[in-house]
Amino acid sequence: SFIPKKEDRFTFGLWTVGNPGRDPFGLPVREGFAPVESVHMLAELGAYGVTLHDNDLVPIDATAAERERIVNEFRGALNETGLKVPMVTVSLFTDPVFKDGGFTSNDPRVRAYAIQKTIQAMDLGAELGAQTFVLWGGREGSEVDAGKDAVEATKRYREAINFLCEYNISQKYGFRFALEAKPNEPRADIYMPTTGAMLGLISTLEHPEMVGVNPEVAHERMAGLNFYHAVAQALDAGKLFHIDLNDQKMGRFDQDLRFGSDGVKEAFFLVKLLEDYNYQGMLHFDAHALRTEDRNGVIEFAKGNMRTYLILKDKVKRFNEDKEIQALLQEINGKKLELPGFDFKFSAESIQALKGYQIDRATVGAEGINYERLDQLTMEILLGVR
Numbered sequence: 001s002f003i004p005k006k007e008d009r010f011t012f013g014l015w016t017v018g019n020p021g022r023d024p025f026g027l028p029v030r031e032g033f034a035p036v037e038s039v040h041m042l043a044e045l046g047a048y049g050v051t052l053h054d055n056d057l058v059p060i061d062a063t064a065a066e067r068e069r070i071v072n073e074f075r076g077a078l079n080e081t082g083l084k085v086p087m088v089t090v091s092l093f094t095d096p097v098f099k100d101g102g103f104t105s106n107d108p109r110v111r112a113y114a115i116q117k118t119i120q121a122m123d124l125g126a127e128l129g130a131q132t133f134v135l136w137g138g139r140e141g142s143e144v145d146a147g148k149d150a151v152e153a154t155k156r157y158r159e160a161i162n163f164l165c166e167y168n169i170s171q172k173y174g175f176r177f178a179l180e181a182k183p184n185e186p187r188a189d190i191y192m193p194t195t196g197a198m199l200g201l202i203s204t205l206e207h208p209e210m211v212g213v214n215p216e217v218a219h220e221r222m223a224g225l226n227f228y229h230a231v232a233q234a235l236d237a238g239k240l241f242h243i244d245l246n247d248q249k250m251g252r253f254d255q256d257l258r259f260g261s262d263g264v265k266e267a268f269f270l271v272k273l274l275e276d277y278n279y280q281g282m283l284h285f286d287a288h289a290l291r292t293e294d295r296n297g298v299i300e301f302a303k304g305n306m307r308t309y310l311i312l313k314d315k316v317k318r319f320n321e322d323k324e325i326q327a328l329l330q331e332i333n334g335k336k337l338e339l340p341g342f343d344f345k346f347s348a349e350s351i352q353a354l355k356g357y358q359i360d361r362a363t364v365g366a367e368g369i370n371y372e373r374l375d376q377l378t379m380e381i382l383l384g385v386r
C-alpha cells in the first residue's frame with residue numbers, strides 16, 4: 001500500500017526534480033533530471049503529471065524552430081507515458097530584465113515584455129493541454145520603498161491580470177489563473193505576501209471568477225502563519241484552484257523541503273482539510289531534494305512526497321473512524337442553544353429573541369472543553385500507536 005496511482009493526482013514541477021542543488025552560496029551538486037527524463041521517471045513512480053515554467057522547457061532565447069523541436073520531443077514523452085501537463089506557469093524572475101519586477105516594474109518596457117512573455121507561456125500551456133495557469137510574482141516587490149509607489153504597483157498588478165484574463169477569453173483557452181503568494185525571497189518584500197492578500201486582490205479584478213489562488217505550505221510558514229487556516233479560507237471562498245505542497249521550518253529562508261518532512265501535524269491537518277472537503281484539484285509538489293543528494297536521492301525525494309501524502313491520508317481515515325475521537329468531537333461540537341426564535345440569521349424575530357437571552361456565564365465559562373484529550377489522541381494516531 002501507499003503506492004501512488006494516477007487517480008491520486010500527484011504532480012511535480014520540472015524545476016523540482018530538475019533542481020541541480022544550486023543555492024545562493026554554492027554551486028550545483030548534481031545533474032538535475034532533464035524534462036524528458038523527468039517525464040519518464042515520474043511516470044514510473046506513479047505521478048499523474050508534470051508542470052513547468054515556459055523556460056524550464058524552452059530556453060528564453062530559443063528560435064521558433066528550436067521551440068518546435070523541443071516541444072515535440074517533450075510531447076513524445078508525454079504520449080509515451082500518458083503523463084499530463086495540468087498546469088503551466090511563466091518565469092518573470094530569472095532573467096535580469098525582471099530584476100525590479102515584471103507586471104509591477106517601474107519601466108513600461110519591462111511591463112509590456114512581462115505580459116508578452118506570459119501570453120506566450122499561455123499559448124504553450126494551451127498546446128500542452130494545461131487547465132491552470134499559475135502566476136507567482138517572485139520579483140514583484142521591493143527593497144527600496146522610496147523607489148516604487150506600492151499603490152501604483154497594486155494597480156499595475158491588477159491591470160496585467162485583467163489583460164491576461166481578456167487574452168484567455170479571446171483565445172478561448174479556458175485557463176483558470178492561480179495566484180501564488182510569498183512574503184519575501186527573492187525580494188526583501190514581495191507584494192501581496194499571503195494567500196489572504198491575494199484573495200483581497202482577486203475581488204478587485206474584472207474577472208474575479210477566472211482567478212483563484214495557489215497557496216504554498218512553505219510560503220505561509222515563512223511568514224509564521226498557519227497554512228491550514230490559509231487554505232481553509234481559500235476553500236471557503238471557492239478559490240483553491242491549485243496547491244503547492246512542500247515543507248519548511250517556520251520563519252527561515254525558503255527551504256522547499258519534502259512534503260511532511262518538518263511539520264507532520266500541520267501536514268496532517270492539511271491533508272485532512274483537502275480530503276474532508278473533497279478537493280479535486282492537483283496535488284502539486286513544489287519542493288526539491290536536499291543539496292546533499294545525488295540523482296538517486298532525487299528519486300527518493302519524489303517518492304517520499306507522494307508516500308507521505310498517502311500515509312497521512314490513511315491517518316485521516318483512522319482519525320475520522322476513531323470512535324473515541326468522534327465521541328469527543330460530538331461532545332465538543334454538539335452543544336445546544338435553547339433560544340426559540342434565534343437561528344444566527346438577522347431578522348426582527350431573532351433580534352427580539354436575542355435581546356431576551358441569558359447565558360449562564362459562570363457555568364459555561366467553567367466547563368472544560370477536552371482539547372487536551374483530543375490533541376493527545378490525534379498525536380497517538382500520528383505516532384502510530386492508534
Ligand code: GCO
Binds near residue numbers: 053089090180
Ligand atoms: C518559489 C516558488 C516557485 C513557484 C513557481 C511557480 O518559492 O520559488 O514557490 O517555485 O511556485 O515559480 O510559479
Ligand code: MN
Binds near residue numbers: 256
Ligand atoms: Mn516556494
Ligand code: MN
Binds near residue numbers: 254255256
Ligand atoms: Mn522555493
Ligand code: MN
Binds near residue numbers: 244286
Ligand atoms: Mn511554489
